Amino acid sequence: MHSLLIPIVALSSLASASKQKPLGNDASSNFIQSSIYGRNLDISSLPEPVTLPPSFRYQEEDESLFGGINTFAHLEFTECTKSENSGTFDIGIVGHPFDLGVTYRPGARFGPNGARQGARRLSPAVGYDMDHPGVNPFRDWAKVTDCGDLENTPFDKLVAIHELEKGMKAINSLKPKNESAADAVRLITIGGDHTITLPILRALHSTWGRVAVLHFDSHLDTWDPKQLGGGLTKQSEVNHGTMLHIAHEEGLLSNNSNMHLGSRCTLVDKHFDLNNDLRCGFSYIRARELDKLGVDAVVKKIVERVGDEFVYLSVDIDVLDPAFAPATGTIEPGGWTTRELLAIINGLADAGLKIIGSDVVEYTPIYDNAAESTGIMVGQIIYEILHWMIKVPVKKPKA
Ligand SMILES: *[C@@H]1O[C@H](CO)[C@@H](O)[C@H](O)[C@H]1NC(C)=O
Ligand SMILES: *[C@@H]1O[C@H](CO)[C@@H](O)[C@H](O)[C@H]1NC(C)=O
Ligand SMILES: [Mn+2]
Numbered sequence: 001m002h003s004l005l006i007p008i009v010a011l012s013s014l015a016s017a018s019k020q021k022p023l024g025n026d027a028s029s030n031f032i033q034s035s036i037y038g039r040n041l042d043i044s045s046l047p048e049p050v051t052l053p054p055s056f057r058y059q060e061e062d063e064s065l066f067g068g069i070n071t072f073a074h075l076e077f078t079e080c081t082k083s084e085n086s087g088t089f090d091i092g093i094v095g096h097p098f099d100l101g102v103t104y105r106p107g108a109r110f111g112p113n114g115a116r117q118g119a120r121r122l123s124p125a126v127g128y129d130m131d132h133p134g135v136n137p138f139r140d141w142a143k144v145t146d147c148g149d150l151e152n153t154p155f156d157k158l159v160a161i162h163e164l165e166k167g168m169k170a171i172n173s174l175k176p177k178n179e180s181a182a183d184a185v186r187l188i189t190i191g192g193d194h195t196i197t198l199p200i201l202r203a204l205h206s207t208w209g210r211v212a213v214l215h216f217d218s219h220l221d222t223w224d225p226k227q228l229g230g231g232l233t234k235q236s237e238v239n240h241g242t243m244l245h246i247a248h249e250e251g252l253l254s255n256n257s258n259m260h261l262g263s264r265c266t267l268v269d270k271h272f273d274l275n276n277d278l279r280c281g282f283s284y285i286r287a288r289e290l291d292k293l294g295v296d297a298v299v300k301k302i303v304e305r306v307g308d309e310f311v312y313l314s315v316d317i318d319v320l321d322p323a324f325a326p327a328t329g330t331i332e333p334g335g336w337t338t339r340e341l342l343a344i345i346n347g348l349a350d351a352g353l354k355i356i357g358s359d360v361v362e363y364t365p366i367y368d369n370a371a372e373s374t375g376i377m378v379g380q381i382i383y384e385i386l387h388w389m390i391k392v393p394v395k396k397p398k399a
Pocket of ligand 2: 255
């Protein structure tokens with residue numbers, strides 16, 4: 001922030017110089033004086049170039065937006081799969097560069113790095129904002145770190161999913177730095193296609209048991225593997241549209257508290273998809289219902305359904321309208337705005353829902369625009385989720 005000082009000094013002396021000599025423009029003038037910018041300037045009154053005193057240095061923690069290797073929001077990097085890092089952090093950002101489970105556009109394996117680029121404008125040094133007065137989620141009580149990406153093979157989907165589960169289990173076995181706030185470190189995973197939610201839920205189950213999944217997505221993702229891509233091989237059955245069905249079959253989900261938020265997808269069958277979804281323990285709020293209900297009523301409905309259960313939040317970036325998030329694999333027009341999504345997440349945090357983990361998936365940077373809109377949305381959503389995690393401690397009742 002000190003660097004701002006220099007231009008301010010120069011500008012203020014410019015301003016006073018122009019007051020003193022509004023029309024200074026003589027024939028013997030040099031280039032600066034004869035240019036349209038320089039003619040009002042008495043060059044003899046410019047200050048000497050500022051020399052920083054020898055003792056001046058940026059504070060170590062004032063991360064530059066451009067220095068060093070790019071981590072998520074300029075956080076420190078931690079090798080989170082190493083047991084020696086137990087007790088060193090509370091919340092980790094983990095990348096899953098995996099996209100072997102998509103039906104339409106490929107490329108989400110580059111999502112983690114795209115999100116780090118999208119989060120370049122965020123930093124612990126500028127972590128406060130107007131919607132969360134007094135709280136910098138990077139520097140509040142929690143130690144937040146970037147865990148890097150989890151290795152997984154690009155050649156075999158089932159092996160890759162196994163590797164992601166193994167990596168997440170290793171991280172999930174670490175104790176958090178602040179053990180009075182949570183029973184395990186909490187992770188926000190950057191996808192990757194939506195298939196990755198399955199290995200994540202498998203890895204978290206030993207700590208949290210069945211969890212209520214809040215699934216922000218234009219699609220249901222509870223499709224029966226036999227119906228969507230299935231019936232061929234085991235490989236075809238696990239994909240980004242079936243993983244919640246499989247999670248239900250495996251007993252990873254809450255029996256009746258899961259919800260889809262922002263739904264608006266096409267269906268394969270007149271009845272089957274929705275009946276199967278209900279059987280998997282989900283209800284839904286369709287994207288278009290938001291216009292009638294408003295944000296507060298949506299939050300209220302979610303809170304009433306989830307109650308006191310542990311929540312796993314899964315945000316498919318395609319929940320947003322393609323106007324806000326074009327860079328995704330399976331686009332569906334007619335979605336929520338970024339502001340609506342952030343406000344709903346914020347409302348759930350205020351209501352104290354017990355969030356134990358989260359992912360933001362399906363960001364596929366190659367389809368992003370020159371403004372990197374989608375990548376910046378992903379970064380901002382993760383920032384909002386961080387606020388939620390910091391606000392709500394999650395401890396299991398002592399047995
Ligand atoms: C641990 O977390 C709680 C929030 O649950 C916070 O109030 C407390 O200050 C934290 N303690 C430390 C040592 O960071
Ligand atoms: C959820 O369903 C399973 C399987 O039917 C059952 O064993 C379990 O008791 C149920 N849990 C609750 C909290 O109802
Ligand atoms: Mn999805």
